[in-house]
Amino acid sequence: MxxxxxxxxxxxxxxxxxxxxxxxxxxxxxxxxxxxxxxxxxxxxxxxxxxxxxxxxxxxxxxxxxxxxxxxxxxxxxxxxxxxxxxxxxxxxxxxxxxxxxxSGEITSFTNSYKQLTANLEAYNHALKLNLNAGLAFPEASKNAYEQIGLAYRNLTQPNNILGFSYVKTIYDYHLPIKPxxxxxxxxxxxxRTITGSIASATSIRETMLKEGAISPSIRNAIPEPTYEQLTAYKQTTSTWHTWEAYFPLLHYRVSTMTAQELASIQGVDEGLEHRIKKTAKQADSFYDWMEKLKTKRYTWTRLQRMFVHILTNTKKQDMEMLHNxxxxxxxxxxxxxxxxxxxxxxxxxxxxxxxxxxxxxxxxxxxxxxxxxxxxxxxxxxxxxxxxxxxxxxxxxxxxxxx
Amino acid sequence: MxxxxxxxxxxxxxxxxxxxxxxxxxxxxxxxxxxxxxxxxxxxxxxxxxxxxxxxxxxxxxxxxxxxxxxxxxxxxxxxxxxxxxxxxxxxxxxxxxxxxxxSGEITSFTNSYKQLTANLEAYNHALKLNLNAGLAFPEASKNAYEQIGLAYRNLTQPNNILGFSYVKTIYDYHLPIKPxxxxxxxxxxxxRTITGSIASATSIRETMLKEGAISPSIRNAIPEPTYEQLTAYKQTTSTWHTWEAYFPLLHYRVSTMTAQELASIQGVDEGLEHRIKKTAKQADSFYDWMEKLKTKRYTWTRLQRMFVHILTNTKKQDMEMLHNxxxxxxxxxxxxxxxxxxxxxxxxxxxxxxxxxxxxxxxxxxxxxxxxxxxxxxxxxxxxxxxxxxxxxxxxxxxxxxx
Structure with missing residues (x-):
């Protein structure tokens, strides 16, 4: 098979x-x-x-x-x-x-990017480092680095393309017998963010669901019936769909009972961010509000969200290091x-x-x-x-x- | 003055x-x-x-x-x-x-107990150790030890008398110029646990308040007017009075995201209790239920509750040690x-x-x-x-x- x-x-x-x-x-x-x-x-x-x-x-x-x-x-x-x-x-x-x-739907744009990158890895890494040192967040630093060494970055500006490129890279780096x-x-x-027709993004489906607190006909039109059943059953059983805001009280409790030193041991809490987290915690009255107060040019929304997941789940740098080996x-x-x-x-x-x-x-x-x-x-x-x-x-x- | x-x-x-x-x-x-x-x-x-x-x-x-x-x-x-x-x-x-x-209202019963105890400290400590080693919880081990060396323990069976004795002991141990x-x-x-008349215990007042969800005339009869005002104002502002059950979700979240090793670093989590806490957490669906599942002859209710406070507040053995010095x-x-x-x-x-x-x-x-x-x-x-x-x-x- x-x-x-x-x-x-x-x-x-x-x-x-x-x-x-x-x-x-x-x-x-x-x-x-x-x-x-x-x-x-x-x-x-x-x-x-x-x-x-x-x-x-x-x-x-x-x-x-x-x-x-x-x-x-x-x-x-x-x-x-x-x-x-x-x-x-x-x-x-x-x-x-x-x-x-x-x-694009074209695998060659990914495989070519990989080949270009490996052929210019040293130049890329050097440019990346300079951009990071200049205070740019990783995605932007990486984008600049690609452009600076003359690679076709256009395919990697969409989140899904970045992931796709990473899949191809892993397959090739490990010489796996897998066809991308x-x-x-x-x-x-x-x-x-809007739903039109039977194909819609997961983001637009979630946002509409949460905004309306229910699954409207337009959402139902964009999902298979079993998804409708599971979303409905889940809410009936638990009375909720999961959002960051629902975790805010737990997260805020957790952060406010941690020392700065303990915070710094959590995966993703780098570069003295623990003090900024502690400080902003004192004014935040929602998750979104906290994120808004916390984010800077250097710390992307996604990076901060991941860090908050690790705080919530008590995932330490040490845990991750062990696993990465x-x-x-x-x-x-x-x-x-x-x-x-x-x-x-x-x-x-x-x-x-x-x-x-x-x-x-x-x-x-x-x-x-x-x-x-x-x-x-x-x-x-x-x-x-x-x-x-x-x-x-x-x-x-x-x-x-x-x-x- | x-x-x-x-x-x-x-x-x-x-x-x-x-x-x-x-x-x-x-x-x-x-x-x-x-x-x-x-x-x-x-x-x-x-x-x-x-x-x-x-x-x-x-x-x-x-x-x-x-x-x-x-x-x-x-x-x-x-x-x-x-x-x-x-x-x-x-x-x-x-x-x-x-x-x-x-x-009793008699200070001599406390000062005499202190004199007797200091005169027989070695014998008391020895008897206490034997009782603790036999698996008794501290209050009972201490009570037995008093009796075994022939001291009048009767004054120390009430929680308030134990505290009173400890006040007298501290004053005398430190030679403080304070009259007990x-x-x-x-x-x-x-x-x-019942309220009759204008004098009632804090326990009975709390339990009645919480059971009735309000301050009934019988409670009001047992507290000064400013207390009534503060209790009422607090509930109006916060929609709650604080009970252990209200903390159960936070406590359960906290325990279930901690490793056994981390739990063991918390003040009061001794003698491998961390494993028992983790195990019982999996069945507990209320604070009371958890306590019932956790308690044994050796671990008194009060000791376990104090331990849970330290878990909730993230208070480490290390923190306490430092302060005790x-x-x-x-x-x-x-x-x-x-x-x-x-x-x-x-x-x-x-x-x-x-x-x-x-x-x-x-x-x-x-x-x-x-x-x-x-x-x-x-x-x-x-x-x-x-x-x-x-x-x-x-x-x-x-x-x-x-x-x-």
Whole structure:
């Protein structure tokens, strides 16, 4: 059996994602689509609007055959680490291709960028360093560096293209037997905030949902029915969708009972930022307000959000350092599969170099303890009894979706 | 001017406290009554039902001339440390007597106990150690030890008598020029849970208030009018009175995002208790439920509650150790005074060996940073804007009550 890998967040799973799955199947003729998905917290440093289990269910109903979790240590990270974790996970699951969405839909623009970059790596690194030293945030510093050494940066100005480039880079850097593929995004701009028609960005869907506090017909038009069911079921069970604002009281409590020294030990709290966090905490009366007070030219919104996720989950620099020295992906957490996915797993299981785990197993690996802490933090905005109930899902077998 | 010191929690200030203040004035003929009061968290490991500022105001209206704060490092402690902090603070304020309530109202029963104990200290310590090693909790181990060496323990079975004894012991151990005095408690048993008449225990008042969600006529009959006003005003401003249950979500979040190792660094988390805390956290769906699951013969309710306060406020063993090596009380935080109290402070200020501080001063002393963290944790159950508003009180001048 042949598998194609997708790298996803599904926040939430929408019609654009259905198109992505179908296109990947079509162009690769894969027997099995494997999605590696972020868990409770996402790459841009945000809580997922509903939990990973409900997102998994929607994805399996929407055409994905296997959903595995991208470990927290890689999920809430810059594009390079995110890509490394995701690509190596898919490699461990023996996919023969990885298919991602992009604006152009042309893989050569990514592979050429990679070749250009590796051929000019020293010049790039030098230019990057100068830009960073001049006080620029990484994305801008990197953009300038590309331009200064005469590389075609235009393909890397969209967040999804940056990620795509990082996937290609990981595949090539590690010499993996994986074919990178890209399909053109059928939806409008990533940053588009309005919903028109049946294809809309996840951002616009979330913002509309949260603004309206419900799933209006226009949203329903942009998501498959199972997503509608999962979003609705989640809110019925927990009375909430997850947003940063809901975490503000916990985050503020946490920061105000930490010493500056403790704050400085948290992943992402660099360059004396701990004092700025403490200082701004005294005036902030919402998450957004805090972010506004905290951000500067140097600290991008995404970087600060990721840092706040690490504060919330108590993730230390030390934890991350340890994990970054990993020789290989230590385990793969299966969140769910279809009958077809099950067949694939059975077929290749014996040859897999990495242990598959079907539920949270305590004391197995420090990276998994991180997952557990993240999951606890994620559900901490729920009332106690509901929190305990939701956490139980971590110890149950993967979701089996037998819808075909 | 002559001052008499009281050691109090005023949770809340009630008619029994008015009687205490009046009796102390009468028997000592003091010009000034100084109360050293616990701040946000109390000796038995509980949040105060309303904040220290509102309790201060009620006390000043009820006859107390100066209210100072017992630092967190002493307030949330066993009777010995609690007494040490309180008595040394009052000594620094040059009181000539300390007056406390007791069941008997006879100071000789305390002074005799002290003499007997010091004469038999070695035998007591030996017996205490054997009882502790046999697995008894401290109060019971201590009680047995007293009995085994033939001391009159009967006076020390009531919580207030244990504290009274500790005050006397501190005065004598440090050879302080302070006369210990006691008045008979006019109210019914400390543990009494019902309100009958105008004198009721703070416990019964709190429990009735919380059960009824309001201040019924029977409660109102047991508290002075200013206490009624402060309790009402507090609830109007914050929509809440503080109870452990309100802190359960924060506490549970905190524990579930800490590693066992981090938990073990917290004050009061001893003897591998961190694993028991982590384990029971997985089933607890309320604070009471958690305590029930956690407690054993060895760990008393009070000890566990104090430990939970330290977890909530992030107070480390290391923080406490540093403070326990203090040569003297490093500062005295004035919470409020009357005209008479102001006169006293003016008169003796120049001679005072300890700096008086009138509001939170940052970076002054690690013990004060502990106070700030405790205050943040205390107000963390309030909505963000209210929390910020309440915290501002820490940076305002003391309360001046000019009611006479």
């Amino acid at each position: 042949k598998a194609c890998g997708l790298i996803v967040e599904y926040n939430p799973f929408h019609n654009g994602h259905v198109y992505h799955v179908q296109s990947a199947k079509k162009i690769t003729k894969a027997d099995c689509i494997i999605a590696v998905m972020s868990g409770p917290f996402l790459q841009r440093g945000e809580p997922a609007i509903i939990d990973k289990f409900h997102r998994t269910y929607a994805a399996l109903q929407g055409g994905v055959d296997i959903v595995v979790e991208l470990p927290y240590a890689f999920a809430v990270q810059s594009s390079e680490w995110f890509a490394k974790g995701a690509v190596l996970t898919l490699h461990a699951l023996q996919v023969s291709s990885i298919c991602f969405g992009s604006e 593929l890209t399909i053109q995004r059928s939806q409008s701009d990533y940053h588009d 990993l020789a290989a992906i230590p385990y793969i957490r299966i969140l769910g599969f279809t009958k077809q996915g099950q067949k694939y797993l059975r077929e290749c299981k014996k040859e897999l170099p990495t242990p598959l785990i079907h539920s949270m197993t305590r004391h197995m690996h420090p990276m998994l303890e991180m997952e557990e802490r993240a999951s606890h933090a994620y559900y901490s905005i729920l009332p106690a009894a509901k929190k305990q109930n939701m956490l139980k899902q971590e110890f149950q077998p993967p979701i089996f979706s037998n819808h075909k | 002559k001052a008499c010191g009281l050691i109090v929690e005023y949770n809340p200030f009630h008619n029994g406290h008015v009687y205490h203040v009046q009796s102390a004035k009468k028997i000592t003929k003091a010009d000034c009554i100084i109360a050293v009061m616990s701040g946000p968290f109390l000796q038995r490991g509980e949040p105060a039902i309303i904040d220290k500022f509102h309790r201060t105001y009620a006390a000043l209206q009820g006859g107390v001339d100066i209210v100072v704060e017992l630092p967190y490092a002493f307030a949330v402690q066993s009777s010995e440390w609690f007494a040490k902090g309180a008595v040394l603070t009052l000594h620094a304020l040059q009181v000539s007597s300390i007056c406390f309530g007791s069941e 005095l006691t008045i008979q408690r006019s109210q019914s048993d400390y543990h009494d 203090l040569a003297a009380i490093p500062y005295i935080r004035i919470l409020g005074f009357t005209k008479q109290g102001q006169k006293y402070l003016r008169e003796c200020k120049k001679e005072l060996p300890t700096p008086l501080i009138h509001s939170m001063t940052r970076h002054m002393h690690p013990m004060l940073e502990m106070e700030e963290r405790a205050s943040h944790a205390y107000y963390s159950i309030l909505p963000a804007a209210k929390k910020q508003n309440m915290l501002k009180q820490e940076f305002q001048p003391p309360i001046f009550s000019n009611h006479k």
